[in-house]
Amino acid sequence: MKRSNKRGIAAPPPVLSALALSALALSATVALTLATPASAQSTDPIKIGVIAEAQAVAGASIPQAAQLAADEINAKGGVNGRKIEIVSYDDHSSAAEAVRAFQRAANEDHVNAVIASYISEVVLALEPWTGRLKTVMVTPGAASDVITQNIAKDYDNLKYTFHGYLTSTSLAEEVCSAAKDLLVKDLHMKSAVVMSEDAAWTTPLDAEYVKCLPQIGLKVLDHIRVSPDTTDFTPIYNKIEGEKPDVMITGISHVGVQPTVQWKQQEVPIPMLGISSQATNSSFWNDTNGAVEGVLYQGVSGPDVAVTPKTLPFVNAFKQKYGNFPSYCGYTAYDEVYYIADAIKRAGSTDPDKLVDALEKTDYVGTIGRVQFKGKDSPNPHALKVGPDTITGLMLQWQDGKQVNLWPANVANGKLKFPKFIKVGSAD
Amino acid sequence: MLFWQILIDGFAISSLYALGATGFALIFGVSGVLNLSHGALMVAAVVAAWAAGNDLHVGPYLGAAIGVVVGLGASLLTYFLIVRPLQSSRKIREEEKEIFILTATLLWGIMIQELIAYFYTNNAKTVAPIVQGVVSLAGVRTPSNEIFTAVVCWLVIAVLWLLVNRTRAGKAVLAASMNPRGVTLLGIELSQVYIAVWAIYGVLVGIAGVLLGMFLGVSSYSVGPLTASAFSIVVLGGLGSVSGALIAAYVVGYLETLTAYLISPAYRTIPALLLLVAVMYVRPRGLLGRR
Numbered sequence: 001m002k003r004s005n006k007r008g009i010a011a012p013p014p015v016l017s018a019l020a021l022s023a024l025a026l027s028a029t030v031a032l033t034l035a036t037p038a039s040a041q042s043t044d045p046i047k048i049g050v051i052a053e054a055q056a057v058a059g060a061s062i063p064q065a066a067q068l069a070a071d072e073i074n075a076k077g078g079v080n081g082r083k084i085e086i087v088s089y090d091d092h093s094s095a096a097e098a099v100r101a102f103q104r105a106a107n108e109d110h111v112n113a114v115i116a117s118y119i120s121e122v123v124l125a126l127e128p129w130t131g132r133l134k135t136v137m138v139t140p141g142a143a144s145d146v147i148t149q150n151i152a153k154d155y156d157n158l159k160y161t162f163h164g165y166l167t168s169t170s171l172a173e174e175v176c177s178a179a180k181d182l183l184v185k186d187l188h189m190k191s192a193v194v195m196s197e198d199a200a201w202t203t204p205l206d207a208e209y210v211k212c213l214p215q216i217g218l219k220v221l222d223h224i225r226v227s228p229d230t231t232d233f234t235p236i237y238n239k240i241e242g243e244k245p246d247v248m249i250t251g252i253s254h255v256g257v258q259p260t261v262q263w264k265q266q267e268v269p270i271p272m273l274g275i276s277s278q279a280t281n282s283s284f285w286n287d288t289n290g291a292v293e294g295v296l297y298q299g300v301s302g303p304d305v306a307v308t309p310k311t312l313p314f315v316n317a318f319k320q321k322y323g324n325f326p327s328y329c330g331y332t333a334y335d336e337v338y339y340i341a342d343a344i345k346r347a348g349s350t351d352p353d354k355l356v357d358a359l360e361k362t363d364y365v366g367t368i369g370r371v372q373f374k375g376k377d378s379p380n381p382h383a384l385k386v387g388p389d390t391i392t393g394l395m396l397q398w399q400d401g402k403q404v405n406l407w408p409a410n411v412a413n414g415k416l417k418f419p420k421f422i423k424v425g426s427a428d
Numbered sequence: 429m430l431f432w433q434i435l436i437d438g439f440a441i442s443s444l445y446a447l448g449a450t451g452f453a454l455i456f457g458v459s460g461v462l463n464l465s466h467g468a469l470m471v472a473a474v475v476a477a478w479a480a481g482n483d484l485h486v487g488p489y490l491g492a493a494i495g496v497v498v499g500l501g502a503s504l505l506t507y508f509l510i511v512r513p514l515q516s517s518r519k520i521r522e523e524e525k526e527i528f529i530l531t532a533t534l535l536w537g538i539m540i541q542e543l544i545a546y547f548y549t550n551n552a553k554t555v556a557p558i559v560q561g562v563v564s565l566a567g568v569r570t571p572s573n574e575i576f577t578a579v580v581c582w583l584v585i586a587v588l589w590l591l592v593n594r595t596r597a598g599k600a601v602l603a604a605s606m607n608p609r610g611v612t613l614l615g616i617e618l619s620q621v622y623i624a625v626w627a628i629y630g631v632l633v634g635i636a637g638v639l640l641g642m643f644l645g646v647s648s649y650s651v652g653p654l655t656a657s658a659f660s661i662v663v664l665g666g667l668g669s670v671s672g673a674l675i676a677a678y679v680v681g682y683l684e685t686l687t688a689y690l691i692s693p694a695y696r697t698i699p700a701l702l703l704l705v706a707v708m709y710v711r712p713r714g715l716l717g718r719r
Binding site for chain 2: 055093230233234421
C-alpha cells in the first residue's frame with residue numbers, strides 16, 4: 001500500500017471522449033487491482049530486506065541473525081497473523097551495489113523495511129534513498145554520526161532512517177569511560193596515542209577521543225590516522241613507540257588482522273584498547289593465529305555475557321543454527337527485526353510514515369540493552385540512547401582464545417591480563 | 429636507529445618482492461606470458477596454508493607445505509586450463525595471442541579472488557609463523573620471522589640459480605628464454621620446458637605467498653596490489669630479465685620503506701610508481717631488459 005505514489009502516470013490529454021472513456025475504464029481497473037492486495041494484506045508476509053556485506057565476517061552475521069529472528073517470530077504465529085519474510089541482498093561492501101539493492105528491494109520486491117550494512121559509507125549512500133523511496137531503513141552496524149546529523153538537517157525526507165547501532169561519538173565516550181576505570185584508576189596510566197583507520201566513521205570517533213581522553217586523565221601524545229590499505233604497520237608502531245605512550249587507543253574496523261598480528265610479531269610493548277570491530281568476531285582468534293591475545297576492545301555483547309535476559313538465548317540459538325558466534329552487528333540485526341515487527345504491530349500498518357512514528361516510540365529490551373531512539377529535536381535524531389538505563393556497552397579482552405568481559409564491573413567475568421611483551425607503566 | 433630500522437625492514441620486504449617477482453619474470457622470459465593471475469595464486473597459497481592450520485589443525489610446517497603445494501597446483505591449473513589452450517589455439521591469430529592470454533589470466537585471477545572471498549570471506553588471513561619471538565639486531569627489535577623470511581627467500585633464489593645454471597633441464601629453460609626456436613631445433617620439446625617453468629613458478633609463488641602470509645598477512649583484496657607490484661618490479665627490472673627483477677625488487681622495496689618511515693605509510697607505493705613512469709620515459713626496456 002505504501003507504493004501509492006503515482007509519479008509515473010501522466011494525466012491523459014482531453015481529446016476524444018472514447019479515449020476518456022477508456023482512461024476511465026483503465027483507472028477503474030487500476031483501482032481494482034490496487035484494492036485487491038489491500039484486502040489480502042492481512043495474510044501477506046511482512047517483507048524485511050537485508051542488505052549486507054555477506055563476504056565479510058562482520059557482515060555475514062546480519063542476514064543470518066535477521067533470519068533467526070524472523071523464524072522465531074513466525075514460529076510464534078507472526079505479527080497479527082502475518083509471517084515475516086527476509087529478503088537478502090549482498091552488497092559486496094560497495095555503496096553502488098547497496099543502492100541498487102535498495103532500489104530493487106523497494107521498487108520490485110516491495111519490502112516494508114530494510115536492515116542495511118555495517119559500513120558508514122554504504123549507509124550514507126543509502127540514506128537519501130530512504131526518503132526518495134519512502135522506505136524505512138535501520139542500520140545494524142554503521143557508526144558515523146553524520147547519518148543522524150543528516151536527519152536533523154532534513155527530517156521530513158530522511159526520517160525513514162534509523163541508527164540501530166551506537167554512533168561514533170557514543171562509542172568513543174564508552175571507550176573513555178572504560179579506560180578511566182581500567183587504565184587510569186587501576187593501572188595509573190597517564191598518556192595515550194590515538195590510532196585510527198582513515199574512514200567516515202572514525203572522524204567523529206577521533207574528535208571525541210581527543211576531547212574525552214584528557215578529561216579522564218590520559219594525555220593524547222599523538223593522533224595517527226592509518227590508511228585502510230596499509231599492509232605493513234611496522235613504521236606506524238615504530239613511530240608510536242618512540243612517543244612512549246602508556247596505551248594505544250584504537251579505532252579500527254576495516255583493518256584488523258594485520259595490525260594485530262604485526263603488533264604481536266614485533267612485540268610492541270604498548271597495550272591496545274579501543275574499537276577493534278574485527279576483534280568482536282569469535283573467529284578472530286583463528287584469523288590472527290592467537291596474536292589478538294591481550295587486545296582490549298569495545299563491544300555491545302560478548303559470548304558469555306548476559307547483558308540482558310535475551311542475550312545468551314540468542315547467542316546459543318545462533319551458534320546452534322550457524323555453527324559460529326554472531327558478530328556485533330548480528331546482535332543488533334536480530335533486535336532490529338524484533339522491534340520493526342513490534343512497531344508494525346503497534347502501528348497496525350506497514351505504511352512508512354506510521355511505521356516511522358511507531359519506531360520513534362520504540363522501547364524494547366533486546367540483546368544489547370534497552371533500545372530507545374533519540375527524538376526529533378536532538379542533534380542526532382534516531383540515534384540510540386546510551387547510558388546506564390539503556391545501553392552501556394562492554395570492554396572485553398581476548399585471553400587464551402576467549403573473549404572475556406572486564407567492564408562494567410557488574411557484568412565482568414574476568415580480570416585484566418596482558419601478554420609478557422607488554423610493559424605496563426614503562427613510561428613512568 | 430632509524431637508519432638500521434629502515435635497512436632491516438627494507439631488506440625483508442625487498443627479499444619477499446624479489447622472490448615473488450622472480451617467477452613472474454621467468455614465465456615472461458621463457459614463454460612471453462604476462463600472468464596477471466599472479467596475485468590470486470599467491471593469495472590462494474596463503475588461504476590454503478591458513479585453512480590447513482585452522483580447519484585441519486595441522487602444525488605450521490605442514491600448513492606451510494600445504495600452502496606451497498596449493499601454489500604449485502594453482503599454477504599448473506592456470507597453465508593447463510587457461511594459458512595452453514590459448515597458446516595452441518588455431519582460431520586466434522598468433523599476434524593476438526598475447527593480449528588474449530593477458531585478458532584470460534586477469535579474469536582467471538578475478539575468479540580465484542571471488543571464490544576465496546565467497547568461501548573464506550574477504551577478511552585478511554595470516555599464516556601461523558614457523559619461528560616466533562624477536563631478536564635485537566643493531567639495537568632494532570626485529571621479529572625472528574622477518575629474518576627467517578629473508579633467509580628463505582635467498583635460499584630459494586640460490587637454489588633456482590643452481591637449477592637454471594647447473595642442470596640440463598635448467599639450461600634448456602635458459603636456452604628457451606633466449607631463443608625458443610633454437611631449442612626446438614635441438615630436439616627439446618618446448619611444451620615440456622613450459623610445464624617445467626610453470627611448475628618452478630608455482631613453487632616460487634607458493635613459497636612467496638606463505639612467507640607473505642606469515643610476515644604481513646593478505647586478504648582477497650590483496651590480489652590486485654600483489655599482481656601490480658610484481659608487474660611493476662618486472663617492468664622496472666626489464667621484462668624477462670630475472671636479475672633485473674632482483675635488483676628492481678630491492679629498489680622498490682627500499683623506496684617504499686623509506687617513504688613509509690620518512691614521509692607517511694599512506695604514500696608508501698607512490699614513489700615507486702613515479703619511478704616506474706620515469707623509467708618508461710627514459711629507458712623503456714627497464715634496467716636490464718633485453719626485449
